[in-house]
Amino acid sequence: MRRDARENRTDAAGHTSAAAREDGTDESERRVTARELIQACAFIVRAAWQADRRRLCGVVAVQLLTAVGMGVLVLVLRDTLGTAFSVGGKGRSAEDGLIASLCGLVVLASAGGVLRTVSSGWQRVLTVKVDRHIMAGVLRSAARSELALFEDPAFHDRLKRAVFASRSQPVVVVTALIGAVQALLSMAAVSAAFAVMAWWLLPFTALSVLPVLKAARDERNADYRLHGRLAEGRRVREYLEQLLAGQDAAKEIRALGLGDTLQDRWEGRYAEEIASTTDMQSRHTRRKAVARLLGDAVFVSVVAAMWWTVRSGGVQLPTALAATGALLMLATRVQMLGYVLNNIGASAAYMKDVRVFTADGTDTGGTRPDASxxxxxxxxxxxxxxxxxxxxxxxxxxxxxxxxxxxxxxxxxxxxxxxxxxxxxxxxxxxxxxxxxxxxxxxxxxxxxxxxxxxxxxxxxxFQDFVRFKMTVRDNIAFGRPGSPADPEAVAAAAADAGAGGVVAALPRGYETVLSKEFTGGADLSLGQWQRLALARAFYRDAPFVIxxxxxxxxxxxxxxxxxxxxxxxxxxxxxxxxxxxxxxxxxxxxxxxxxxxxxxxxxxxxxxxxxxxxxxxxxxxxxxxxxxxxxxxxxxxxxxxxxxxxxxxxxxxxxxxx
Ligand SMILES: Nc1ncnc2c1ncn2[C@@H]1O[C@H](COP(=O)(O)OP(=O)(O)OP(=O)(O)O)[C@@H](O)[C@H]1O
Missing domain, CATH: 3.40.50.300 (P-loop containing nucleotide triphosphate hydrolases)
Incomplete structure (x- = not known):
């Protein structure tokens, strides 16, 4: 059985700081490696495949078509410009050529637009399905975890990070992966078209985005480390939110007049979180701005070099114009790729939390199927x-x-x-x-x-502190034997044995009454009446050993x-x-x-x-x-x-x- 070693460093609210781990092996301090990046992508692709393979294939196919269309677009643009420059000299056939090229451009752009619209609809459904698939895995693992793990703050950190990651990250990674595929394919297509015109400028184009990519990578690593440090503080804040906004503690908080004190603690927690986030963000915003200026300077130099070759007669003007357009497209794609890779990188660390948490009985400290x-x-x-x-x-x-x-x-x-x-x-x-x-x-x-x-x-x-399910009376009793449909007669017999028959008969919808005023038509019970339902649940379970x-x-x-x-x-x-x-x-x-x-x-x-x-x-x-x-x-x-x-x-x- 795992024992968590922690320092006794506590704050005014009586909660220990997550940063205060003794063993110094805080996972959140680590950087995201290339291997973790690939694992995260593989994990998401597998999840997307399992969630909806038809849509996944559709979305990738659309990206492929769009990319090919983009390469063709650049070459058509070059021809259109070439025709435009020669219209005056070559009469009607040149005009026809120009019109045909323009029509080609319009058709390509329009087809690309339609495909993107269809694809974004598929993407949306796909991300929701991947989201559900991953969250289901986390919930399954949490429900199967041994009870002893719930005594361990490190487990709660892992669980919290996995829930956070599965709520927010699949959408980011799926979108980013699709964006990456799109950016890579269109980059390849535009690069091919660009290489036909000015191949020697390609390496410089790639160089222009390096500073931005590095700054973005540094920021995402810092962001993940910060997220790890804030994990326990956020749990405390969320607990305070439950107290302040939930029904369970509502009467006691009012009776004690405790609302303002708890609110102050909540404010304090949030202030700490905001201060840490602001500090991290302002440092990295400065770095990113400098990186951006550096990248732009490289890009401007590339454009200047191209125009110098036009002036020196090395390249024709239409080719140079098309190449500049392609260069802009290329730079945008490289930047987009950098942006999406950065997103995937940021998510990779979070997705690792999900992978670790959902991996049976390995790094989770004992999550095991038989704990179900x-x-x-x-x-x-x-x-x-x-x-x-x-x-x-x-x-x-x-x-x-x-x-x-x-x-x-x-x-x-x-x-x-x-x-x-x-x-x-x-x-x-x-x-x-x-x-x-x-x-x-x-x-x-x-x-x-x-x-x-x-x-x-x-x-x-x-149990002494039996659970009160905010569900129907029937559920409250039939949960004693989960996995099989509720047997109405056995439910009624269990209620009668527990002395709850009269209580149920007095409820507006009998066994179908939802036991919480939070829900429409709901009712609440006295503590003793709830205890009778807990007893009824035990009768219904019909187990050989009763505690x-x-x-x-x-x-x-x-x-x-x-x-x-x-x-x-x-x-x-x-x-x-x-x-x-x-x-x-x-x-x-x-x-x-x-x-x-x-x-x-x-x-x-x-x-x-x-x-x-x-x-x-x-x-x-x-x-x-x-x-x-x-x-x-x-x-x-x-x-x-x-x-x-x-x-x-x-x-x-x-x-x-x-x-
Ligand atoms: N989840 C827990 N984590 C850590 N210590 C616990 C936990 N639950 C109980 N203890 C401690 O274990 C000891 C035994 O507690 P236990 O709940 O078994 O007592 P009990 O005899 O049932 O008490 P009571 O009559 O108050 O219900 C106590 O010292 C208690 O503080």
């Missing part, structure tokens, strides 16, 4: 045993689990209790195959579990009591691991593990643990006493001295939490 959440029909186990599991979160100072051993038999209800931060959820995540242990092993019917994906497929987890991490934290006392009273019936035939702070909920479990500071300190049945009179017994009595006192007080305060209904029996059967 795709549901496959699981087989159950007779026994799941964890032996001396040790685990530290990436970048954490100490282990969250230390030599933890637990045992779960098929059909058992196992409970884990312990103070905040004692490692309960971490243990659950390892048992569900979401993280791989650093030490120890997981045994499934006595054999080591080779692939965490097997555990994931066999598990249904209701309930504080599944009733937001449920009302009746719903909570119902769930735990009927847990064995509801999850019949399945193994259930329950994490809870309410000891009354776990007392009926087959075995209870008590955790403290990442270790299992006690285990046994409720009776055994009470008899051993350890931490469990102490905390159980604490909760029971607190309830008893409250119950007695209420009983005394209630009219007629009676205790309120539903809160008295069972000692610790109501809401009481660990201190």
């Amino acid at each position: 959440s795709a549901f496959c029909h699981p087989s159950g186990f007779r026994q799941l045993r964890a032996e001396k599991l040790t685990f530290s979160y990436p970048g954490s100072a100490g282990p969250a689990l230390r030599e933890v051993s637990v045992e779960l038999g098929a059909g058992e209800v196992i409970a884990v209790v312990g103070a905040n931060g004692s490692g309960k959820s971490t243990l659950a995540k390892l048992l569900a195959g979401l993280y791989e242990p650093d030490g120890g092993r997981l045994l499934w019917d006595g054999r080591s579990v080779p692939r965490p994906a097997e555990l994931r497929a066999a598990s249904a987890v209701v 309930l991490d504080e599944p009733t934290a937001s449920l009302d006392p009746q719903a909570e009591a119902d769930l735990f009273r009927h847990i064995r019936r509801l999850f019949a035939g399945r193994t259930v691991l329950v994490i809870s702070h309410r000891f009354s909920n776990v007392r009926a479990a087959d075995r209870i593990y008590v955790m403290d500071s990442g270790r299992v300190t006690e285990h046994g049945s409720h009776e055994e643990l009470m008899a051993s009179d350890g931490t469990y017994a102490r905390l159980f009595r604490l909760q029971a006493d607190a309830y008893q006192e409250r119950g007695d007080r209420r009983a005394r305060e209630a009219p007629g001295g009676e205790a309120p209904r539903g809160e008295t029996s069972g000692g610790a059967a109501a809401v009481a939490t660990l201190p």
